[in-house]
Amino acid sequence: MTRSIYSExxxxxxxxxxxxxxxxxxxxxxVAQTIPQPEQVRRPVIQREVxxxxxxxxxxxxxxxxxxxxxxxxxxxxxxxxLQTIGRYEGALRAYRVGRTPxxxxxxxxxxxxxxxxxxxxxxxxxxxxxxxxxxxxxxNSEDPSAVFEYDRRTGNFLFNAGLMKMRDDSSTPDLxxxxxxxxxxxxxxxxxxxxxxxxxxxVAHLGGLNMAxxxxxxGSTVFEKLKSVRxxxxxxxxxxxxxxxxxxxxxxxxxxxxxxxxxxxxxxxQEISQRLMADPQDMQQQxxxxxxxxxxxxxxxxxxxxxxxxxxxxxxFMEPAxxxxxxxxxxxxxxxxxxIPYDFYLPVLSEPRAFFPFMxxxxxxxxxxxxxxxxxxxxxx
Amino acid sequence: xxxxITDSSAGKGTVMKPITSTVLxxxxxxxxxVPAMAADREEGGYAGxxxxxxxxxxxxxxxxxxxxxxxxxxxHQWSWNNDNRVDAMDFAxxxxxxxxxxxxxxxxxxxxxxxxSSGDRGYGSLDAEFIAFESCYVVPSPIEESNWYSxxxxxxxxxxxxxxxxxxxxxxxxxxxxxxxxxxxxxRIHSNHAVWxxxxxxxxxxxxxxxxxxxxxxxxxxxxTYSSFVSDPAESHSSLRIWYQY
Numbered sequence: 001m002t003r004s005i006y007s008e009x010x011x012x013x014x015x016x017x018x019x020x021x022x023x024x025x026x027x028x029x030x031v032a033q034t035i036p037q038p039e040q041v042r043r044p045v046i047q048r049e050v051x052x053x054x055x056x057x058x059x060x061x062x063x064x065x066x067x068x069x070x071x072x073x074x075x076x077x078x079x080x081x082x083l084q085t086i087g088r089y090e091g092a093l094r095a096y097r098v099g100r101t102p103x104x105x106x107x108x109x110x111x112x113x114x115x116x117x118x119x120x121x122x123x124x125x126x127x128x129x130x131x132x133x134x135x136x137x138x139x140x141n142s143e144d145p146s147a148v149f150e151y152d153r154r155t156g157n158f159l160f161n162a163g164l165m166k167m168r169d170d171s172s173t174p175d176l177x178x179x180x181x182x183x184x185x186x187x188x189x190x191x192x193x194x195x196x197x198x199x200x201x202x203x204v205a206h207l208g209g210l211n212m213a214x215x216x217x218x219x220g221s222t223v224f225e226k227l228k229s230v231r232x233x234x235x236x237x238x239x240x241x242x243x244x245x246x247x248x249x250x251x252x253x254x255x256x257x258x259x260x261x262x263x264x265x266x267x268x269x270x271q272e273i274s275q276r277l278m279a280d281p282q283d284m285q286q287q288x289x290x291x292x293x294x295x296x297x298x299x300x301x302x303x304x305x306x307x308x309x310x311x312x313x314x315x316x317x318f319m320e321p322a323x324x325x326x327x328x329x330x331x332x333x334x335x336x337x338x339x340x341i342p343y344d345f346y347l348p349v350l351s352e353p354r355a356f357f358p359f360m361x362x363x364x365x366x367x368x369x370x371x372x373x374x375x376x377x378x379x380x381x382x
Numbered sequence: 383x384x385x386x387i388t389d390s391s392a393g394k395g396t397v398m399k400p401i402t403s404t405v406l407x408x409x410x411x412x413x414x415x416v417p418a419m420a421a422d423r424e425e426g427g428y429a430g431x432x433x434x435x436x437x438x439x440x441x442x443x444x445x446x447x448x449x450x451x452x453x454x455x456x457x458h459q460w461s462w463n464n465d466n467r468v469d470a471m472d473f474a475x476x477x478x479x480x481x482x483x484x485x486x487x488x489x490x491x492x493x494x495x496x497x498x499s500s501g502d503r504g505y506g507s508l509d510a511e512f513i514a515f516e517s518c519y520v521v522p523s524p525i526e527e528s529n530w531y532s533x534x535x536x537x538x539x540x541x542x543x544x545x546x547x548x549x550x551x552x553x554x555x556x557x558x559x560x561x562x563x564x565x566x567x568x569x570r571i572h573s574n575h576a577v578w579x580x581x582x583x584x585x586x587x588x589x590x591x592x593x594x595x596x597x598x599x600x601x602x603x604x605x606x607t608y609s610s611f612v613s614d615p616a617e618s619h620s621s622l623r624i625w626y627q628y
Contacts, residue, residue: 007438041620051581106573132569132570138573140575144576145574145575145576145579145605145607146575146576146579155562161579164579168604193561206592208627208628210628211625211628212624212625212626213523213524213530214450214623220528221528221529226625227626250513259586261586261587263587294433324558333484333486333491334486334491336482339481339518339519341479341518343557344558345557358435358562359435361398362438363438363440363441364441364445365441365452366437367428367429367437367440368451368452368454370428370454370487370488373463373466375466380509381509381614382424382509
């Protein structure tokens with residue numbers, strides 16, 4: 001089903017009417033000031049003009065004029081038209097929930113920790129499972145505080161780190177695999193430990209690694225290569241899966257397994273989302289526009305680089321479609337050249353999402369005003 | 383076989399969550415294996431903006447502790463008044479906009495290349511052991527700067543004055559993942575896992591594929607945890623190493 005608010009004739013007519021009212025009731029000189037080049041126009045000037053006109057026109061078109069106002073006010077955001085793709089769904093969308101983890105998950109994870117730790121000669125104390133938070137459990141090695149096997153009881157996701165303390169010396173790890181070998185070696189390790197992953201859902205997202213460096217005495221660096229890594233990301237229903245889903249395999253000497261992040265839950269078949277459960281595309285666009293507008297304020301330059309329909313895995317057992325909006329911003333931080341500091345956010349497709357999106361999380365309390373310069377000296381070095 | 387599942391998330395001032403019946407079946411001892419703080423530590427968090435969610439990013443680390451300071455970030459906290467703020471903490475975390483050796487607070491930016499120029503000197507001259515920067519670019523790696531170290535430690539106005547580790551990113555960091563990374567990291571630090579290694583695990587587990595961590599430290603502090611760390615490096619040292627993801 002292809003659906004777009006811009007294909008809706010009534011909406012077009014209303015928007016046209018609103019624009020017509022705006023531009024016929026503003027003086028030619030004001031129009032000349034408000035329409036053209038973003039760099040030449042100051043938003044406050046535009047805002048005043050628009051607000052003045054809004055006060056004059058008939059109430060029935062006020063809402064439509066506000067839409068126009070918003071679009072004008074963010075006219076200095078390049079590629080703003082990408083927001084118009086929101087709501088244009090090419091096919092059916094599905095929402096997912098992680099299936100129940102097996103009742104013997106704890107023992108399975110202890111077994112996996114023993115096998116992975118054994119292969120890396122990094123035994124974990126599987127008799128002592130600590131709770132990291134409500135759902136994450138961890139096992140450790142008694143000697144190396146960086147070695148850990150942790151897992152999530154809700155999703156079955158796990159993380160294995162074979163420990164980095166043994167890599168602290170000033171030398172590179174011998175016989176590290178080549179970049180071209182990483183994906184295949186990772187697949188072998190997955191098979192070795194019986195981790196069944198549908199390869200058709202896997203995309204290599206990144207090839208990289210872990211280095212250590214020290215000063216070389218001449219103003220440069222001596223770099224030691226320690227690990228190589230490959231990261232797979234997931235595609236389902238033809239959409240990229242973002243959020244917590246990923247599979248990262250870290251490889252050491254001779255391609256041996258040095259670490260793994262296995263966040264690839266079994267989501268089952270999912271459930272098709274009916275149109276009545278979807279958020280109104282116009283509301284979504286409006287919401288996106290307002291966020292972009294706010295985050296583009298006080299920037300040297302701002303441009304949208306992506307408005308992508310994705311599946312968002314919240315890491316808490318739900319995966320739902322959402323738009324991932326990426327705004328690049330050049331911000332003057334007061335020293336040196338402006339820095340490129342992006343802002344990104346997810347916009348749920350469902351009107352009442354069950355997935356927990358990042359914007360939903362708020363600190364339970366606000367910071368104190370930091371202007372206070374009073375002494376709070378601790379005076380003690382623990 | 384004894385299977386002990388212990389709650390290391392219940393720290394100072396936090397409430398232990400009810401244990402499910404499934405977990406109860408596995409619990410033999412609630413006391414065995416609980417990571418313990420060797421001494422009371424102080425944690426401080428500083429949010430660089432008021433409207434971009436950096437308060438949540440900071441809070442998601444602090445909430446794992448009882449913490450002492452939770453402020454919007456101002457220049458004085460990092461410079462002439464750091465003995466009352468950042469350097470009065472054992473673990474400080476900043477979230478906000480950043481650039482190479484630079485963080486932006488509510489009243490402007492502070493350069494970490496000169497923040498140690500006042501009588502309060504840098505960090506670690508009083509108390510600080512660890513600082514985390516959940517910000518873009520603050521901890522450059524050899525990929526961006528072949529001399530990634532001098533600005534941290536070789537001048538009289540530098541900030542590595544007994545500090546053990548500074549962790550951050552040499553790449554950008556994303557808003558949609560920041561608060562998840564600090565939440566993950568906080569749980570690990572509270573449970574006394576190795577510090578910089580937990581930072582990298584947190585980025586691997588919660589970050590996007592183009593977010594890469596970096597961690598500068600005195601070589602002796604490479605294996606530090608929050609409960610067990612080496613003696614403070616000398617203020618005048620110029621010996622650093624960096625670990626970085628790429």
